Amino acid sequence: MHSVRPPGRRRFRPGALAAAAAASLLLGFAGSAVPAQAAESPVLPGLTADPNIIRFGDTYYMYPTTDGFPGWSGTQFKAYSSKDLVHWKDHGVILDLGPDVSWADIRAWAPAIEAKNGKYYFYYSADTNIGVAVSDSPTGPFKDPLGKPLIARGAYTGQMIDPAVFTDDDGQSYLYWGQGRARVVPLNDDMISFDASKVTDITPVGYNEGTFVIKRKGTYYFMWSENDTRDENYRVAYATGPSPTGPWTKRGVILEKDLSLGIKGPGHHSVVNVPNTDDWYIAYHRFAIPGGDGTHRETTIDKLEFASDGLIKKVVPTLSSIDPVTAGTALPTNTTRSLRSVNFPGRYAVVRSDNLGYLEPVTSSSTTAVKQSATFTVIPGLADSKCYSFRDSSGRYLRHKDLRVRFDASNGTTLFNKDATYCARPGSTTGSVSLESYNYPGRYLRHYYYELRIDAYQDNATFRADSSFTAVSPWA
Template sequence: MKAIKIIICYIFVTSSVFGQKRQIDTLNAPPAVLPGVFADPHIAALNNKFYIYPTTDGTVGWMSTYFTCWSSPDLVNWKNEGVILDLPKDLSWAKERAWAPAIAEKGGKYYYYYSADVNIGVAVSDKPTGPFKDPLGKPLVAKGSRRGQMIDPMVFVDDDGAAYLYFGQGQCNVVKLNDDMISYDSTKMISFKPDGYNEGSFVFKRNGKYYLMWSEYDTRDPRYSVAYAVADAPMGPFTKATLNPILKGKGVVKGAGHHSVVKVPGKDEWYIVYHRFKIPDGNGYNRETCISPMRFDKEGNILPVDVFERVKPVTIRVKKNKMAMSALNKNDHKTVKNN
């Protein structure tokens, strides 16, 4: 009888990380990294810190009216930096449905892209923590301008400084932004739909390859998951990988999706940030933000993410300029002598 109870209470699956097999308790997931209900997290490494920009969750129909920012020195301990954009106060063209933001940095400015009342907007700040101001007084991409919903923006800045805006539900849209980061040539926008694509596109570059990732199914569906494709150029064409999805729920984890990815500066070390149904009793309107390591095989394929693997503290190492440090040391020495 005792053996039966043990089997009922604990369900184990086998996972392989770097060739080593381990057992996973699928009834006990790591805690969420942000307190409360937050979804659609966009993560970035900026100014020697990590930042998460999420959707504020917890209302039927996703009726949030503001955005917050969270900072961390190590991916484990997170600080609430407060409200960085309040739709009723800061916008003249939208008041609710504050969804799925993203951040990009260029020329010392921070550009915040977001969904508002099913339009895509952009705001600008001198700091990653805001406050952000609307430079246009109107949407960057207005509802109805393309097929599907105008939501889930993401901007990828390439090595040459060129920036590309990805967005859309039902199909993926991409266009190269102008140098000002707040305008584009709509005649050069392309649209396509990878097999299984629904929403939440995200792009990054590794070893010369461009990875387009997206969420499949609906965010209210426990099967919500993340897949990806690869291309040789930021606007494609993209070829969907054979091994998909690379992120999905298992056991107590439901609806794992709408993600973003961050690389630890100076290292080939990657993490994926995503939401899942709140544990316990969560659903598509009550989701929480999580982080898991993300790895690649020798061919550059993304390996399946273990949603039960805990993240250890990660430090961004600051490279010190030797010449500057030498000058600083000389000045310090002179100061000591003068005193």
């Protein structure tokens, strides 16, 4: 694992000005004026395309197609991670079609990922089929649980490529895919199967490929790429609707070429939100600069903004990309942490032998059992990967039942998953979080006379401190 982009001051990429100046000739528009500006993109090294960007806990992840192979014949998928959307770490190969997938060994394209049930589900195109692989970590390794495609070539009209996943507020996940035709289907709770009778064609006018869906302030945004990826006119359009399956109202194009900067073919994008903000960013590929074409592409990130009426503003493609992002409230997922009270710094959230939660003192001299009871693995929320669940070493989850907090083994139900999911909100002090119940919005994990409860929010300093915790190094 290595750092893709070293930290420090914003800088000129070596040769960036020469590249920009040469772009008009190499990209076929001699005579265009190319402004001299710092080129901080591409944000990933080498040739990549079709980036899927997502945030788990306090970390952003990106999963692209590795580009530049003859005939797009790549066989491997890699993962990259970042705390700020600027400095990226390369985690290496997370799935290799040759040894890891029995039914395909070429054309590894356009992946997507989602977290649920404490695991990560990786959807990908392989030889124009769609597969799914599963891991305990967002950086793999991923394993094929089916031994066959999730959606086989020829199952529907168009190509079976470009999967995308959207999980709604109720915990229901949807799988989108297609080239030529766009389709969607609700995934079953296991995330690796679906009811084929529920597949819906949602193809809009102008659709080619690269579906992506988000939700903002009650509105669903369905986005896609138009024209061929090898065409400089490759671009992103979108529609809005009242549900994850529509009906959709096309709104127009939000990202397209800018020949004055040498930017051609920007498309096949994904979008990520900074938690607890209305800040959004779009990751996409474009022809490599200079001298790229539709089979030699690179990945970059720019801002995505909304107008006051909720429509998406036209994205301004840049060579400079974005500044580091630090806002948002988040917890570090896939790590062990103890939850220390803000109001009583020597006390921690613990679970007693009766499996009920309390706030109790924990020190270096405490017994091993007490330390273990104050130690949790933070994972993406069982009901919503943008939130969190807390698991102990025996596999039980911090769960509220009748508004009392306890540790229970999962029974796999939707209700349990919701009861065991908490969303991070800003705490009463810097670096702390408040944990809002996913199942009962407006209620927070709070200690009252040292008993852990889920209580309705009260607008006073005592409640805010009682419902604020700092995720610190684990006791065990």
